[in-house]
Structure formats: C-alpha cells, structure tokens
C-alpha cells in the first residue's frame with residue numbers, strides 16, 4: 310500500500326466542509342442518480358470553485374479497500390490543456406470541449422489483485438464524483454486514457470503513477486440534467502436475482 314508523504318489536509322474554506330451533522334438542505338440522491346448520464350457536449354457555463362471543490366470532496370470521501378485511498382485528482386480547467394488532454398485516447402476527444410476535467414491518478418498497480426482493487430476503488434470515486442456533479446446540475450463523462458506517456462507529459466504526475474481515466478465536467482449543452490425515465494439498460498427482472506441465480 311502506498312504511503313502518503315503529506316497529511317490528509319482538508320481546506321476549511323467551504324461551507325460544505327464546515328457543516329456539522331445532518332443535511333444542510335434536502336438531498337435528492339434518487340434524482341441525482343437517475344439524472345446522471347454521460348454528457349459529451351458542454352455549454353461553456355463556468356463551474357464555480359465551490360461546486361468544483363464539493364465534487365472533488367465527494368471523490369475524496371469515497372470508500373476504498375482497507376481505506377487505502379489509492380487516488381489523487383488533478384483538475385484541469387484551461388481550454389488549451391483540456392484540448393491537449395483530449396488527445397490521450399480516441400474516446401477522449403470530447404474532453405476538448407469540457408469546462409473542466411478531473412484526471413484520476415493512482416500508483417501503477419503491480420499484480421492482478423492490486424490492479425483489481427485499484428480499478429474497483431477508482432470506479433467508486435468516479436461514481437461519487439458523477440453523482441455529486443449531477444446533484445448540482447453539472448454533467449460528467451468518462452474518458453479512458455490510452456497514452457500514458459502523453460498523459461504524464463501533460464499532467465506531470467510521477468513515474469510510479471498512472472492515469473487510467475479522465476472525468477469531463479460541464480453544464481450540458483443541450484437538455485439539462487433531469488431524471489432519465491427510460492434508461493438504456495437490461496430489464497430489471499433480467500439482472501436482479503432474488504435469493505439465488
């Protein structure tokens with residue numbers, strides 16, 4: 310398990326970090342879960358620094374195996390670097406038009422078991438980030454990273470880390486986020502098994 314050289318410092322300037330127990334407002338988790346969809350076309354409306362940090366905080370709070378927290382997050386917001394990042398894989402082209410991107414960084418896994426844990430936990434952080442963004446009306450999209458050499462050159466992460474995914478963020482260019490009524494998914498009764506297969 311990688312050892313952190315720096316303390317788990319948390320900036321204390323945001324109201325969502327200062328708030329005590331209980332909800333500050335009603336949290337429409339069910340709506341956010343149903344409204345999240347991959348957004349690949351963005352309006353250009355800025356994301357406030359507070360909202361961006363709230364989304365990142367959702368990632369930081371994600372659960373992980375033995376609480377090892379395998380992630381670092383690099384936030385990219387400038388158009389030039391976003392356009393450069395879009396070149397890391399064929400499926401990442403749309404990142405060029407995003408308002409921001411969060412690059413997920415982890416130690417390059419050695420062995421199958423560590424790799425599986427890494428991907429599982431990065432998946433959890435991804436979903437936390439995406440749902441937190443959807444709760445704010447901000448769209449997100451996954452983008453796998455194929456070219457690690459280019460990603461490292463652009464983002465400057467150390468040689469023992471890799472960047473498996475980017476999460477693009479921005480307000481949707483077209484229809485705003487709203488619960489998807491008929492999601493493109495296998496039928497409920499096909500995938501849900503009760504008590505046994």
Ligand SMILES: Cc1cc2nc3c(=O)[nH]c(=O)nc-3n(C[C@H](O)[C@H](O)[C@H](O)COP(=O)(O)O)c2cc1C
Pocket residue numbers: 345346347348349400401450451452453
């Ligand atoms: C592990 C993973 C990798 C993905 N990689 C990409 C990608 O490189 N580019 C892309 O446009 N979408 C990518 N997606 C988005 C999926 O295509 C999308 O989640 C799926 O089609 C379901 O659509 P929805 O997210 O809108 O519900 C990825 C999703 C996951 C979970």
